[in-house]
Amino acid sequence: MMSSRIGRLTVAATTALSLVASTACGPGATGEAPAPATDSGPALTEDGVQLSALAPDNLARPRPAAPFDLTGNWFIDVSENPEAWRFGPPYPTLTPAAQVHFDASQKALADGLVYRDDIGQCWPAGLPLIMTRYWPFAMVQIPTAVYMISGFMNSVRIIYLDGRSHTDPDIVVRTFNGESIGHWEGDTMVVDTTAFRPDHHWMDQGGASIPAGTQLHIVERIRMVDGQLEIAYTMTDPEYWEGEWKSTKRFNRVIDEDIQEVSCLPDLNEHLQSTTSAAQVR
Amino acid sequence: MRKSVSGLVWVLVFLVIAPAFAHHSPAAFDRTKRVTIEGTVKEFRWQNPHTWIEVNVPDEKGGTVLWGVELTSPTYLIRAGWKSNTIKAGDKVTVVVNPVRTGEPAGIFVSLTLADGRVLTERPARLGTPESK
Numbered sequence: 001m002m003s004s005r006i007g008r009l010t011v012a013a014t015t016a017l018s019l020v021a022s023t024a025c026g027p028g029a030t031g032e033a034p035a036p037a038t039d040s041g042p043a044l045t046e047d048g049v050q051l052s053a054l055a056p057d058n059l060a061r062p063r064p065a066a067p068f069d070l071t072g073n074w075f076i077d078v079s080e081n082p083e084a085w086r087f088g089p090p091y092p093t094l095t096p097a098a099q100v101h102f103d104a105s106q107k108a109l110a111d112g113l114v115y116r117d118d119i120g121q122c123w124p125a126g127l128p129l130i131m132t133r134y135w136p137f138a139m140v141q142i143p144t145a146v147y148m149i150s151g152f153m154n155s156v157r158i159i160y161l162d163g164r165s166h167t168d169p170d171i172v173v174r175t176f177n178g179e180s181i182g183h184w185e186g187d188t189m190v191v192d193t194t195a196f197r198p199d200h201h202w203m204d205q206g207g208a209s210i211p212a213g214t215q216l217h218i219v220e221r222i223r224m225v226d227g228q229l230e231i232a233y234t235m236t237d238p239e240y241w242e243g244e245w246k247s248t249k250r251f252n253r254v255i256d257e258d259i260q261e262v263s264c265l266p267d268l269n270e271h272l273q274s275t276t277s278a279a280q281v282r
Numbered sequence: 283m284r285k286s287v288s289g290l291v292w293v294l295v296f297l298v299i300a301p302a303f304a305h306h307s308p309a310a311f312d313r314t315k316r317v318t319i320e321g322t323v324k325e326f327r328w329q330n331p332h333t334w335i336e337v338n339v340p341d342e343k344g345g346t347v348l349w350g351v352e353l354t355s356p357t358y359l360i361r362a363g364w365k366s367n368t369i370k371a372g373d374k375v376t377v378v379v380n381p382v383r384t385g386e387p388a389g390i391f392v393s394l395t396l397a398d399g400r401v402l403t404e405r406p407a408r409l410g411t412p413e414s415k
Contacts, residue, residue: 112383117306117307117310119305119306119307120305120307135355135407153331206306206307206309206310207309260357262330263330264305265329268331268332271327271334271350272305273350274306274310275310277310277384277386278384278386279383
């Protein structure tokens with residue numbers, strides 16, 4: 001009888017110790033067991049709103065160490081091919097809606113003209129061209145996101161790594177650089193970008209005018225290879241081309257130059273007379 | 283007799299390989315031609331994304347034609363020895379450009395000769411050679 005009483009006391013003591021341990025969780029503890037540490041799923045406020053990538057609670061969430069850190073300034077590698085900033089040729093099979101523009105651009109080039117250089121008229125380059133401008137871009141990587149500022153018109157791009165999903169299509173604001181959600185697969189950062197604008201967005205500049213629109217979907221597989229940044233692009237837009245458009249780009253680290261303020265000021269093109277010359281086909 | 287040197291435009295044919303400008307397509311320029319203009323600086327704007335020089339070039343009718351010359355970012359001009367006060371309004375300059383294809387008085391910069399004879403070019407944006415890691 002004494003042993004059973006000791007047994008019950010032992011069980012009770014053990015239970016009490018467990019309760020004490022579970023409530024010893026620092027300021028604000030409510031006595032409930034802490035949520036298990038996890039790096040999956042979105043980090044939300046108490047009201048269920050997505051936490052900012054810079055919110056302390058989001059940053060503090062335990063996550064596995066990133067396979068690499070691409071923080072730095074980068075510049076498209078055109079050392080072997082000055083045209084490597086372009087994403088084609090080759091081009092995928094175009095839809096009629098795209099073929100019209102492609103044909104017009106080829107005719108313009110043959111006539112010594114430039115067809116629909118929207119970027120030259122201060123429209124943003126958008127993804128993917130923003131990545132291969134003849135300007136360096138800065139990337140800063142933290143556990144929850146990669147913040148990118150391009151030297152070209154200070155275009156901003158954010159790749160979210162904090163477990164969030166794409167915004168509901170009914171409320172997303174469509175942009176030129178789209179909404180980028182990334183996750184890690186082994187040594188690769190896989191970035192999925194959607195929510196692009198419907199107009200003034202092109203896959204090339206001054207060459208093959210192929211439009212991109214709301215159905216554009218870009219997957220980037222980003223790796224660090226031999227000190228370079230490598231991005232393998234797989235792009236679909238059934239409105240303008242068939243199947244997947246693939247291209248792989250490499251970027252070199254820039255250590256002797258910082259990003260500057262660069263804007264398309266309202267009077268810029270007044271003084272770059274080529275942008276308003278008869279050479280431009282609008 | 284006063285020697286007339288103003289208003290002369292020399293057209294030369296060269297093959298030029300140069301990096302593309304990212305803001306506006308270089309396809310508007312004929313990179314196989316060079317035009318030399320001599321005139322007076324109207325404005326020299328030292329800014330991103332493009333520095334520019336506007337030059338009043340005397341024409342053969344006694345007037346002037348305003349030429350627009352487009353250069354690269356100051357980041358790369360500095361590496362070729364330029365400063366923001368290298369030229370100013372009123373300076374006499376000789377500029378070599380690749381002209382726009384349509385014959386308008388505009389071109390992309392190749393070189394500039396100052397009144398004291400110094401010749402300035404521009405460093406292109408880096409060609410992306412693998413450097414430090």
